[in-house]
Amino acid sequence: MTAAAKRQILSATCIAGFFVLWEVICLAFNVSDLVLPRPSQVLVTLWTQFPAIWPHTIQTVYTTLLGLGLGIILGLALGMLIGSSRLAYDVAYPLLVGFSSIPKVAIVPILVLWFGSGTVPAVLTAMVMCVFPIVVNVAAGLASTEPELQDVMRTLKATKLEILWNIGLPRTMPYFFASLKVAATLAFVGTVISETVASNRGIGNVMMIASSSFDVPLVFAGLFILAALGVALYVIFSVIEARVTGWARRGDNFSAGG
Known part of the structure; x- marks a missing residue:
């Protein structure tokens, strides 16, 4: 059995052990469903209410x-602009940092005021949530491009756009995919925030209605669904990253002794 297979088995065992421990603690201490439902209760809720949740x-x-x-x-677009222009960096970066510091839940009412309740505010909230990590990582990837490679391209009479396309963007791909895996989870956070505030559809709306009626297993069912969707999107991006940026990987081990 390979080291990678052993790690996967150990990981799956630890995850399963976490849910078993959760179940045992709830049973042993007779924890109320209103405080913390058992995983088995959450799964039963998912099964019985799946047609309504889907x-x-x-x-x-x-x-x-x-x-x-x-x-x-x-x-x-912003990351390429900031990473390739010092003026754009000095102007746009402080604005982005300031904007990203604003709690996104405070932005949702403004979006509802502009676009009304429904899907549009949720889409825009998800977009706002995931822009900043992508901009920062893309700009950092472009800034880390070796000057020697750019000098070689200039001696070959390459334009700035050709240097960006042939050297800058390939060098940025590992940074870009790292930001995508963060942005995917943040996008779900933004969607759910907006759905709980200004929507009559979506998992966030289901969780809000369930919490108002003290249906805690349904609230946790929504959390389980969001977690599963986030993991699925993370895995998809990881697979794409392995195919696109395989050249940037030094090996499968985390350390020399792994």
Whole structure:
């Protein structure tokens, strides 16, 4: 058995052990469902209410992917601009840092005021949540490009756009995919924040209604769904990253003794 397979088995065992321990503690201490439902109760809720939850899940996935896609486009554009221009860095970077410091839940009412309640504020909130890490990582990747490579391209009479396309962007890919895996989880956070405030559809809306009626197992069912969707998107990006940036990986081990 390979080291990678052993790590995967150990990881799966630890995750399963976490949920078993959760179940045992709730049973041993007779924890109320209103405080902390058992994983088995959450799974039963998911099974029995799946037909009602499914349309909301589709809505959340659609909103999140749309917001993430817009965030990737905007983040790439801003990151390339900031990473390739000192003036743009000095002007735009402080504004981005200041904007990212604003709690996003405070932005949702403004978006509702502008666009009304529904899908649009949720899409824009997801986009806003995931733009900053993409911009920072893309700009950092461009800034880390070796000057020697750029000098070689200049001696070959390459334009600035050709240098960016042939050297800057490939060097940025590891940074870009690292930011994508963070942005994917943040996009779900943005969607759910907006759905709990200004939407009548989506997992966030389901969780809000369930909490108001003290249906805690349904609230945790929503959390389970969001966690599963986040992990699935993370894995997809990881697979794409391994194919696109395989050249940047030094090996499978985390350390020399791994």
